[in-house]
Amino acid sequence: MAIPAQAPPAEEVVADPVPPPDRRRSILARIWxxxxxxxxxxxxxxxxxxxxxxxxxxxxxxxxxxxxxxxxxxxxxxxxxxxxxxxxxxxxxxxxxxxxxxxxxxxxxxxxxxxxxxxxxxxxxxxxxIMKYLPWTLFSVGLGVVVAILLGMGVGMIMAYYRNGLFDHIMSAVASTLSAIPNYLGAMALILIGSTWLGLFDFWDMRGRISIGVEPGFTGEFIGDALYHAILPLITYAFTITGGWMLVMKASTTEVLGEDYVTVARARGLKGRRIGMSYVGRNSILPLIPQVALAIGTLVGGAVIVEKILFYPGIGELLIGSITTRDYPVIQGVVLILTCAVIFTNLLVDLLNSWIDPRIRKEGAST
Structure with missing residues (x-):
């Protein structure tokens, strides 16, 4: 009687707890x-x-x-x-x-x-x-950005509606000129023209953060006095960035005006004001929202010279004084904070843009 042949025993498969090099590289590649x-x-x-x-x-x-x-x-x-x-x-x-x-x-x-x-x-x-100085810089910069955005977006939208007209040509030239002026030159021009030549304000009285004898607190006197002393840096920041917002808003609004849904809304007989508020304005502003953080971060980083010129004791004034006294820890701390303000606002804008437009992520992955 023949004995049936037995199948050879199956080899035991031992799982390798450590992934092979190729697999580790693929994991790192996916993470990156x-x-x-x-x-x-x-x-x-x-x-x-x-x-x-x-x-x-x-x-x-x-x-x-x-x-x-x-x-x-x-x-x-x-x-x-x-x-x-x-x-x-x-x-x-x-x-x-x-x-x-x-x-x-x-x-x-x-x-x-x-x-x-x-x-x-x-x-x-x-x-x-640093925290004794930084809030004052954020206060003046923040107000300047708000004024520039509101003014720039409003004028830019009007420029788009009346593009190629006289108003558009004049304001385009004004916007191009303003966007080319550095903020420190704007500060010096503000003092020279507004105070020295025209006498519209007393520059020496507006120096500092608050007037002597005014106690900090959430009172009308303190808020009004702080606004009074922040007017010059506010105007400087708004003056030098409004032109850029005008041009950007004009381009965004012009693009939206050419969309099909605006043409359909006009064909349906909707009023121009409703089209402008419900369709054009909202869709024109949406792509510009991430740039607000970028504008604030850039101005905070560039406030050093402006605050020194205007005698406004913010983060820039602190940095200049620390350099004079060779206070290494303060210099390093101020530069680090200014760097983080610019870098991480850029990072925030990049992440928001990639979330709004997934094509950015795909294009970045291919590079």
């Missing part, structure tokens, strides 16, 4: 293919590069915090050697340590949210010190 992740990595890389560049460049400037602080202490009668020792002891870091040791110590503190301590102010953190 996400548009938002790539944009966030790019933004963080730029912030790191600017932070690193600022750290080393300010230390390459002539003078250092020890010399500046020792010079102030020596005016009280101390010898220069004693003043230098006390100045070194007043710093929150070792100025004699290797610069790369200082750099990595700074990065480590920064990752923990520690911006350092202000030189010359006892137990005052850099972040708390």
């Amino acid at each position: 293919g996400v548009y938002a992740i790539r944009r966030i990595v790019y933004a963080l890389s730029v912030v790191w590069l600017v932070t690193t560049g600022t750290f080393f460049m300010i230390r390459a400037m002539p003078g250092d915090p020890v010399e500046v602080l020792a010079g102030k202490l020596s005016m009280s009668g101390l010898t220069m050697d004693v003043a230098r020792v006390r100045a070194e002891q007043a710093l929150a870091w070792d100025p004699n340590a290797n610069i790369f040791v200082q750099y990595f110590e700074y990065l480590g503190n920064l990752l923990r949210g520690d911006f350092g301590m202000v030189i010359g102010l006892h137990n005052t953190s850099v972040l708390d010190h």
